[in-house]
Amino acid sequence: LKTMSPEKILTELAVLEPPEIVRPEPEPAAQPLLPNLVMPAHHDVRESDIVMRRLHGNISAAIESGPKDFPELLLVPGVGPRTVRALAMVSEVVHGAPYRFSDPARFSLAHGGKDRHPFPVPLKVYDETISVLKSAVGKARLGRDEELQALRRLDGESRRMERYVTGPSLKEIVAGEMxxxxLLGGRSVFGWEGAQSDDDSDLGAAR
Incomplete structure (x- = not known):
C-alpha cells in the first residue's frame, strides 16, 4: 500500500471486486390488453375473411326471433327481421368474448359501408338499430333492463344456431343486400342508391 498511489489502489480494487449490479425497479403490472381486431390487408370483404357459420347464426336468429315476437319484446314497432339481424351482430359486440372477434369483417354486414363495401349503408336499418339501443340503455338506467336482456338472449340464440345451421354464400348475401x-334507404359517399341507379341508366342511355 505504501508503494502504490491512491489511483493504483483503486484500480487493483476494481479488479478484485466485480462492479455493483444496479437492478431496475420492478415495473407495475400491466393492465390486460383489450381485444385487438386484426384487419385484412385488402379492403373488400371476402368469404375467406368471415367465419360463415357465425354469420349464418346471426341470420337464423333474426329469422327465428324476427318480426313475430322480437318487436313485442322490445316494444318497438316496425323493427323488422333485417334490423334484428343487425342487432344480433351489435349484441355480439356488446356481449362478445375476444375469440368472437377473430373475423371482424363479418360485422360490416350489419350496416354496410359508406363506400358501398360490402354494400351501401341501409339508413333505415341503421336508424332503427340506434333507436333500439338508445331505448334499451335509457330504460336500463331506470332499472328496467328487459330490452338489454332481450339483446343478450338474441346473442345467445345466434351462438346456439351457428352450431348447426347453414345458409347462402357471402356473394348471395351481398347480392340480396344490393x-x-x-328500399332500406341505402346510401354511400356516392349518394342515394336510387339516385345512383337513375344516373347510371341515364349514362347508359346517352352511350
Missing part, C-alpha cells in the same frame, strides 16, 4: 338497398 337488391333491397334502395
Amino acid at each position: 337488391d333491397q338497398s334502395q
Whole structure:
C-alpha cells in the first residue's frame, strides 16, 4: 500500500471486486390488453375473411326471433327481421368474448359501408338499430333492463344456431343486400342508391 498511489489502489480494487449490479425497479403490472381486431390487408370483404357459420347464426336468429315476437319484446314497432339481424351482430359486440372477434369483417354486414363495401349503408336499418339501443340503455338506467336482456338472449340464440345451421354464400348475401338497398334507404359517399341507379341508366342511355 505504501508503494502504490491512491489511483493504483483503486484500480487493483476494481479488479478484485466485480462492479455493483444496479437492478431496475420492478415495473407495475400491466393492465390486460383489450381485444385487438386484426384487419385484412385488402379492403373488400371476402368469404375467406368471415367465419360463415357465425354469420349464418346471426341470420337464423333474426329469422327465428324476427318480426313475430322480437318487436313485442322490445316494444318497438316496425323493427323488422333485417334490423334484428343487425342487432344480433351489435349484441355480439356488446356481449362478445375476444375469440368472437377473430373475423371482424363479418360485422360490416350489419350496416354496410359508406363506400358501398360490402354494400351501401341501409339508413333505415341503421336508424332503427340506434333507436333500439338508445331505448334499451335509457330504460336500463331506470332499472328496467328487459330490452338489454332481450339483446343478450338474441346473442345467445345466434351462438346456439351457428352450431348447426347453414345458409347462402357471402356473394348471395351481398347480392340480396344490393337488391333491397334502395328500399332500406341505402346510401354511400356516392349518394342515394336510387339516385345512383337513375344516373347510371341515364349514362347508359346517352352511350
